[in-house]
Amino acid sequence: MPGHLARRFQQIAVAVFLAEVEAAGFDLTPVQYAALAAIAANPATDQITLAGLIAYDRTTITGVIDRLTQKGLVVRRASARDRRSRELLVTDEGQRTLRAITPAVEAAQRLMVRGLTKTEARELIRLMQKAIAAANDLSRAPLREGAAERQ
Amino acid sequence: MPGHLARRFQQIAVAVFLAEVEAAGFDLTPVQYAALAAIAANPATDQITLAGLIAYDRTTITGVIDRLTQKGLVVRRASARDRRSRELLVTDEGQRTLRAITPAVEAAQRLMVRGLTKTEARELIRLMQKAIAAANDLSRAPLREGAAERQ
DNA sequence: TACTGATGATCAGCATACTGATCAATAAGG
DNA sequence: CCTTATTGATCAGTATGCTGATCATCAGTA
Numbered sequence: 001m002p003g004h005l006a007r008r009f010q011q012i013a014v015a016v017f018l019a020e021v022e023a024a025g026f027d028l029t030p031v032q033y034a035a036l037a038a039i040a041a042n043p044a045t046d047q048i049t050l051a052g053l054i055a056y057d058r059t060t061i062t063g064v065i066d067r068l069t070q071k072g073l074v075v076r077r078a079s080a081r082d083r084r085s086r087e088l089l090v091t092d093e094g095q096r097t098l099r100a101i102t103p104a105v106e107a108a109q110r111l112m113v114r115g116l117t118k119t120e121a122r123e124l125i126r127l128m129q130k131a132i133a134a135a136n137d138l139s140r141a142p143l144r145e146g147a148a149e150r151q
Numbered sequence: 152m153p154g155h156l157a158r159r160f161q162q163i164a165v166a167v168f169l170a171e172v173e174a175a176g177f178d179l180t181p182v183q184y185a186a187l188a189a190i191a192a193n194p195a196t197d198q199i200t201l202a203g204l205i206a207y208d209r210t211t212i213t214g215v216i217d218r219l220t221q222k223g224l225v226v227r228r229a230s231a232r233d234r235r236s237r238e239l240l241v242t243d244e245g246q247r248t249l250r251a252i253t254p255a256v257e258a259a260q261r262l263m264v265r266g267l268t269k270t271e272a273r274e275l276i277r278l279m280q281k282a283i284a285a286a287n288d289l290s291r292a293p294l295r296e297g298a299a300e301r302q
Numbered sequence: 303t304a305c306t307g308a309t310g311a312t313c314a315g316c317a318t319a320c321t322g323a324t325c326a327a328t329a330a331g332g
Numbered sequence: 333c334c335t336t337a338t339t340g341a342t343c344a345g346t347a348t349g350c351t352g353a354t355c356a357t358c359a360g361t362a
Contacts, residue, residue, distance in 0.1 A: 001260060002164065002260050002263055002264055002272070002275070002276055002279075003164045003165075003167075003168055003181055003259065003260055003263065004185060004205075005276060005279040005280060005283065006157070006160045006161040006163075006164040006263070006279070007161055007164070007165075007181065007182075008206055008279075008283050008294070009157045009160075009161070009279050009282065009283055010157040010158055010160070010161035011206065011290050011292065011319080012157075012282075012283060012286045012287075012289055012290050013153065013154045013157040013158070014154075014158075014290075014319085014320090014348095015289050015290035015291065015320090016154075016286065016289050017154055018320090019289070029347070029348080030154055030158065031158075031347080031348065031349095032347095034155060046310070046311090047310070047311070048309080048310060048311080054155075055159055055162065056348095056349085057348095057349055057350060058310080058311075058312095059311090059312075059313085059349080059350070059351085059352095060347095060348060060349055060350080061311095062311070062312060062313085063347075063348080063349095064347090064348080067347080079310095082309090082310075082357075082358070083310095083356080083357065083358085084309070084310040084311065084356065084357050084358070085309090085310050085311080085357095086310085086311075108154065109152060109153050109154055111286070111289070112153055112154065112157070112282065112286055112289075113153055113282050114282075114285055114286060115281050115282050115283075115284060115285020115286060116278060116281060116282050116285075120278055120281070121153070121282075123274065123278060124153070124275070124278040124279065124282065125153055125156060127267060127271055127274060127275040127278070128153075128156040128157070128159075128160050128275065129156060130266050130267060130271070131160065131163075131263065131264050131265075131266050131267050131272075131275065132156065132159050132160055132163060132266075133266060134265055134266020134267075135163045135167065135262070135263055135265060135266060136163075138163055138166050138167050138170070138262070138263075139162050139163050139165075139166035139350095140166065140349090140350065140351085141162065141349080141350085143159070162349080165318095165349085165350090166350090169350090180317065180318080181318095182317080182318065182319095183317090197340070197341090198340070198341070199339080199340055199341080207318095207319085208318095208319060208320060209340080209341075209342095210319080210320070210321085210322095210341090210342075210343085211317095211318065211319055211320080212341095213341065213342060213343090214317075214318080214319095215317085215318080218317080230340095233327075233328070233339090233340075234326085234327060234328085234340095235326065235327050235328070235339070235340040235341070236327095236339090236340050236341080237340085237341075290320095291319090291320065291321085292319080292320085
């Protein structure tokens with residue numbers, strides 16, 4: 001049952017991530033980390049574009065940014081060109097957090113495939129990527145490449 | 152990033168499941184389906200044991216059973232041996248639903264790996280199983296085998 | 303310019319998951 | 333028998349994810 005395995009693997013991935021990150025002294029969820037890293041890599045993008053970059057639903061991203069803002073890691077800035085959209089920026093503390101948390105995040109990635117050999121882990125990643133790419137548009141929140149690759 | 156792929160694959164798996172099941176005229180979530188099937192396969196088990204069989208958190212299962220009960224697919228029965236526990240049973244309608252919904256569930260399982268060959272899909276399943284087995288105890292809701300295999 | 307449609311963001315509502323607490327009932331010990 | 337620890341179930345609170353709606357704004361067209 002691929003569906004059941006998908007749920008279980010994700011459940012373990014989240015648990016491992018939270019445990020490693022908390023052990024390192026941080027309070028960030030996997031979802032918040034991914035958003036923070038994506039904002040750092042794409043400064044001043046609006047929320048919809050950000051959601052596409054990490055395949056989040058647009059209604060989910062609102063709450064995630066709320067919490068990142070509350071923690072002082074991200075700021076929302078009104079866009080000059082389009083008054084509907086908010087540009088997102090990582091604060092200095094957000095940058096520091098991102099750098100400091102990286103080892104814990106990497107440890108979590110290794111831990112969740114600790115039962116596999118390096119070759120097997122690479123193969124699992126390849127197969128998940130391939131399956132996901134072929135089914136990308138079947139979810140409400142598909143991955144949308146950056147503007148550069150879009151056209 | 153295995154963690155990100157895990158989240159995305161699960162996201163797609165849920166979307167595909169809901170779409171197929173709704174197209175077949177049913178209103179059941181993946182989680183509700185798994186619980187219903189597990190109760191049918193293990194009649195009169197208590198909620199904690201059921202949670203272990205499908206790796207759900209004990210606090211999550213309460214709400215899932217609430218909703219299955221509300222839909223008339225499952226009944227809670229007070230246990231004669233232990234007045235703390237509730238024995239779970241599938242109703243006749245639950246049995247009918249389970250039979251009728253099976254083709255849609257199977258279609259969803261195929262759809263979520265439609266980008267892979269049969270061999271690749273089998274390999275993905277094998278690798279996920281292996282990774283999950285080695286990390287089973289890292290989540291709060293580990294899989295607990297049935298009484299037969301437990302000792 | 304006025305209208306129409308599309309878009310960015312948010313909201314209410316619902317279903318998973320989890321943390322940690324509570325409560326009743328049971329089991330184990332002295 | 334009584335105390336203590338454990339266990340089955342539930343609850344409050346929080347964080348994803350989603351459906352569908354709303355609101356303000358923008359873009360394109362008549």
